[in-house]
Amino acid sequence: MTIVLSAILFYFLNVLFFLFVVSLLSFISVSILLLLKIEIRQWLVLLVALPIIIGTQFFLDKQMDAIELRETDIVIKGNGEIVKNTANKHLVTTDKDLFIAIDGIKPYEEKFSYTFQTEDGQQQAIDILISFHETDMETIRNNFQVFKEVLQSIDNDPVRYFSRYSYYTDVVESRLQSEISEKVASLKKEELTTAIMVNIIETVGAQLLNDEERKLFSIELISE
Structure with a gap:
């Protein structure tokens, strides 16, 4: 009812x-x-x-x-x-x-800032832009099921709310950070040019997101 x-x-x-x-x-x-x-x-x-x-x-x-x-x-x-x-x-x-x-289906963008350690022990700060796409109900329903399973694996309470933003932070973000961290840690600070960082973000994003997740959002480096 x-x-x-x-x-x-x-x-x-x-x-x-x-x-x-x-x-x-x-x-x-x-x-x-x-x-x-x-x-x-x-x-x-x-x-x-x-x-x-x-x-x-x-x-x-x-x-x-x-x-x-x-x-x-x-x-x-x-x-x-x-x-x-x-x-x-x-x-x-x-x-x-x-x-x-709770965040509807209209497009919007959010900036996330991260810091990673390079091979020579230096800090590499980057800003990533997450562009949340205009989407449809089928995409929302499909991704909600994944979102629900992830949350209920931690806490078995009913999951009532879903947003593309929460999907990124609860399902994708930690894996994204881990993958970027691994690649940055294999390079020295002086080797991490903007072009290299763009390539890292594009490669990680392409490997990390499945087809349904790509309908929700895309990941790109904010260049200085």
Whole structure:
């Protein structure tokens, strides 16, 4: 089940549901006390109802997620269907495979700065430009599955959010740094001309990224 609600309706239903649950559980608590022939006192009702309310809330939180959506968010159900009209709305879902692409599909760029050690023990600082491409839903879905597997290999919690930026930092970045570091470490500082560094970045990028990842972003050296 997946429902999209306006902010006002979401908060109204939240309050309404909370009052309903409290009233229902208070009634159940009173019924239990009457059944046990215990004199009904307010503190006793609270004592019985409070653990039930907390347990019920915990159970509901495990069964569904409530998510506040931004204008650029794209909501994708577990079956691949795109949820429509979600901009600045609230989402309530029990779909454990649903995820949200939080950086949309439009292109943008980010600069990353790294420092590597050369063969002669010198420091080589470089700036890399990651160009995130305009992409399609199929590419996002395919790369999300890889992203999800990587994150769940570390922490088995559900993965709700995906971005091209996070894919780079969580899946690719450490491997990229390792490959560049290995190549820079085989050369002396004076040998690392701009042309050599451009070649290293292009070679590593070509070897490191698969076809689906190349649809997400490209990697290039920012030359001085």
